Amino acid sequence: xxxxxxxxxxxxxxxxxxxxxxxxxxxxxxxxxxxxxxxxxxxxxxxxxxxxxxxxxxxxxxxxxxxxxxxxxxxxxxxxxxxxxxxxxxxxxxxxxxxxxxxxxxxxxxxxxxxxxxxxxxx
Amino acid sequence: xxxxxxxxxxxxxxxxxxxxxxxxxxxxxxxxxxxxxxxxxxxxxxxxxxxxxxxxxxxxxxxxxxxxxxxxxxxxxxxxxxxxxxxxxxxxxxxxxxxxxxxxxxxx
Numbered sequence: 422x423x424x425x426x427x428x429x430x431x432x433x434x435x436x437x438x439x440x441x442x443x444x445x446x447x448x449x450x451x452x453x454x455x456x457x458x459x460x461x462x463x464x465x466x467x468x469x470x471x472x473x474x475x476x477x478x479x480x481x482x483x484x485x486x487x488x489x490x491x492x493x494x495x496x497x498x499x500x501x502x503x504x505x506x507x508x509x510x511x512x513x514x515x516x517x518x519x520x521x522x523x524x525x526x527x528x529x530x531x532x533x534x535x536x537x538x539x540x541x542x543x544x
Numbered sequence: 545x546x547x548x549x550x551x552x553x554x555x556x557x558x559x560x561x562x563x564x565x566x567x568x569x570x571x572x573x574x575x576x577x578x579x580x581x582x583x584x585x586x587x588x589x590x591x592x593x594x595x596x597x598x599x600x601x602x603x604x605x606x607x608x609x610x611x612x613x614x615x616x617x618x619x620x621x622x623x624x625x626x627x628x629x630x631x632x633x634x635x636x637x638x639x640x641x642x643x644x645x646x647x648x649x650x651x652x
Binding site: 456458465466467468471482484485518523527528529530531532534535536537 | 545575577579581586587588589592593598628630632634636639640641642643644645646
């Protein structure tokens with residue numbers, strides 16, 4: 422079964438850091454780009470960023486709202502994608518979803534989603 | 545940055561057809577993907593590359609894209625179709641993914 426499972430969410434104070442993990446199974450992880458999408462309480466979906474497959478350099482792109490604070494990385498040997506979040510703000514409070522991108526270069530559809538992990542930034 | 549605009553809500557009676565629009569500048573030149581999100585659940589891809597359906601998605605779901613508007617059509621609407629729907633495109637000029645504002649579909 423193709424599956425994505427996020428972990429690492431929780432309550433964190435403003436200005437602190439948190440790292441989310443996304444463990445994949447059921448497909449060849451290294452063949453796909455991976456992306457993170459978030460959803461603030463009661464709001465719509467917001468793309469956070471993605472990482473291309475190694476075949477496309479493993480390069481990353483980020484939304485303007487998180488660029489310079491968030492970093493996406495991947496460990497293909499473990500089939501895990503990471504979202505390192507630094508200098509967190511209260512407006513980063515959201516459910517964070519890990520998604521598989523349907524093409525390796527990163528511009529396709531989000532065809533597989535994890536169940537999401539909640540991140541709450543509050544003092 | 546590229547903006548996608550959707551109507552906040554659409555209401556439809558069971559058995560009728562719901563049409564959800566997604567407006568964007570020359571969106572017809574881009575590939576549009578659609579997601580369904582039910583309360584408390586993760587989104588699910590229902591249409592990709594304008595009009596293709598992933599396996600397991602009913603044929604009642606279809607999509608089209610031309611000019612400045614993409615449309616998700618749900619035929620023979622059922623109570624279980626009640627959900628939020630989001631369109632999404634890849635903006636190649638910025639290398640960014642973009643989501644629409646979302647549409648809540650209510651089955652009367």
